[in-house]
Amino acid sequence: MTSPAPHLEIRPEGLYAPAFDAWIDPHAPAPRAIVSHAHADHAAAGHGEVWATRETLGIYRRRNPDWIGEARPLAFGETARGIGAGLTLFPSGHILGSAQVRIEGAEGSVLYTGDFRRGFSRTATPAEAPPSDVLVTETTFGLPVFRFPARPSLEARLVAACRAAQEEGVIPILLAYALGKSQEAALVLAEAGIPTVLHGAAWKLLPEYEAAGFTFPLSRAYDSGPARPGEVLIVPPHCARTPVVRQVKKRRIAYLSGWALREASRAEHDAEILLPFSDHADFDELLAHAGQVAPRRVLTHHGYARDFARILSSRGVEAIPLAEGGERSAEDP
DSSP states (O other), X not given: OOOSSTTOEEETTEEEEGGXXXXXXXXXXXXXXXXXXXXXXXXXXXXXXXXXXXXXXXXXXXXXXXXXXEEEEOOTTOEEEOSSEEEEEEEXXXXXXXXXXXXXXXXXXXXXXXSOOOSOOSSSOOOOOOOOSEEEEEETTOSTTOOOOOXXXXXXXXXXXXXXXXXXXXXXXXXOOTTTHHHHHHHHHHHTTOOEEEOHHHHTTHHHHHHTTOOOTTEEEGGGXXXXXXXXXXXXXXXXXXXXXXXXXXXXXXXXXGGGGSTHHHHHHTOSEEEOOOSSOOHHHHHHHHHHHOOXXXXXXXXXXXXXXXXXXXXXXXXXXXXXXXXXXXXXX
């Protein structure tokens, strides 16, 4: 059966690149994995060999301290040669070190986005959109209802919400995922002169951010003591109903996620404030990326794959869903 994408085989286990004898973002340990970024749903533990950016490899090692596999760092724009094809990483704008994977050879070219976001990020290199014959794109927010406010507006709302809470004598608690969003929020608040207390899962990753040139002068670890008046506590969403949060008697919880556009998120996380602060492309960005890459075919996966493929098809773009369903990833967007 002919694959719908050059240089890729669509297998039940995931995407396989035969020219490199490698799997792309496999969900289970593989002999060789090309890893787009270090979120757990894309960077399974236990690979024999990992190809990724230097930043992604650093985070992967820190999150998997017992890993003894081989690492092959690739810089953005650097091409690795395989059997009849070249592989190049391009920035994806998602989190620190995140990359899109482009494979090109005599059969044509394919661009795998991994998770991506267009626009401003404090810690991720802005996404590029290299022209490719086939685009394999994530569609986490592939419905028109998912349109996010501009990041500067969201940052201003975040700072204002934290200051308002502090003026009322309550401690702001931000529910933000440990890799990516916690560090972005800490940098936003530091710029505003607001100190933060970081959950251990986020704190342990700061050396990788510091190695990339970022500093966190107003952040400290939760292990050094609970948040005090004047500080903001940043924890992963799964901590919303744990003692880490509930022992803060005077608190105001804000949920930072693309899913915050859903009013149901308020009850799900006991959040008073919903901020659609996402590391993923919204609906308009998904359309813009497809338009700029200008592929002859689009393959959709993750999130609203079938819906987004249908929308592209209605606009005259050949689109095929690889998976469907509006499920969330292991690392909340």
